[in-house]
Amino acid sequence: MSRQPKVLVIAEAANPEWVSVPLVGWSLATALRHVAEVHVVTHVRNRDAFLRAGEIEGETFTAIDNEALARPLWRLGEMLRMGQGKGWTALQAVQALSYPSFERLVWRRFGAAIRAGKFDVVHRVTPLSPTISSPLAKRCARAGVPFVLGPLNGGVPWPPGFESERRREREWLSYLRGAYKLLPGRRATLRHASAVVVGSRHTQSEVPAHWRDKSVYIPENAVDPARFSTVAAPEGGVLRAGFVGRMVPYKGPDMLIEAALPLLRAGRMRLEMVGDGPMLEGLTGFSAAQGVAEAVTFHGWLAHEEVQAVLGRCHLLSFPSVREFGGGVVLEAMALGVVPLIVDYAGPGELVTEGLGWKVPLGTRDEIVAGFRAALQRAAQDPGALAPMASAARARVAEAFTWARKAEQMRGVYDWVLGWEDKPAPFG
Known part of the structure; x- marks a missing residue:
């Protein structure tokens, strides 16, 4: 198809001024504008950074405020971590409790437009964690609009022999992480999603076999050439x-x-x-x-x-x-x-x-x-x-592995779920 699809991109974590997941969310969400007509939905905590980056509220992005629930749960997560930068699994568990309220507010704001066919695709970019379900998947399926999930990544098992490191990281909940596979929200998300983009082979292996044909492997990360544009010139002879x-x-x-x-x-x-x-x-x-x-x-x-x-x-x-x-x-x-x-x-x-x-x-x-x-x-x-x-x-x-190339790979997923093209070839 020659026309660009209209895509509502859900990126709860997306911020050009931060690193890690928020930078992934921002980079992919904005790169998608090269291959689709995109409106980004993000959390209100990212609003000022979006505005400083030249985004126009109400036109190129919408900020959703669920802080009444998210803020106290975030504080709880910080307490459960028992140390700055530790206990990542505990923080993810708390986010799994607060995130559905964010998507409910997204549906309240955009549900009518989705049902009216004003978007060809709804794509949840972040959270990246496969443990966090997406209530929007079912709502979009009922509206007849393809829902794309991912890239999902995370939950790599702790390797044998590093139990002391695991304890020092305060990763007590990581022993129970596998229980997320039994949650009904996860199964409903996978059942109603049109495509599940996985950011690693491990995450792909965790998709149940009867839904694995929906999965597309596209590595999570990429590079912005504007940020990393120089060529290394090592100093000295050592x-x-x-x-x-x-x-x-x-x-x-x-x-x-x-x-x-x-x-x-x-x-x-x-x-x-x-x-x-x-x-x-x-x-x-x-x-x-x-x-x-x-x-x-x-x-x-x-x-x-x-x-x-x-x-x-x-x-x-x-x-x-x-x-x-x-x-x-x-x-x-x-x-x-x-x-x-x-x-x-x-x-x-x-x-x-x-x-x-x-x-x-x-x-x-x-x-x-x-x-x-x-x-x-x-x-x-x-x-x-x-x-x-x-x-x-x-x-x-x-x-x-540039963000522009990543956007092209995602466009292949959009074309597939819309029936415009065959399923993208495996990444390699």
């Missing part, structure tokens, strides 16, 4: 490796420093550590105690636009996270021409394919440290030899 992420146990910053110790002591490597978190003070002390403080720079938290300046000085992104859903930082490094060195598990393991980076098998903590140490020593022998892999990584991102 290997430079960067780490970007929260300083928390499952991200593995301690494993990285331990793996790098021989090279750091020998003056053959420098580490650039970007991020803040509860482990930062201990990592700083450990580096000093091991005599490598001069070779490790802790930058703390940096604004998103400043991260590329640090990564751009590196040969490698060294990222030993053992439980990463999407792996956006991996794509950002690849876009700059920084070769990723990651654990072959979940999101990063799906993004880094042959010739684009190095993957260390998932194993015990000691096995991961040994694997990273061997890879770093290999890279340190000739950092310049990484250049062909860096070029291939940049080309792969430009080909398949």
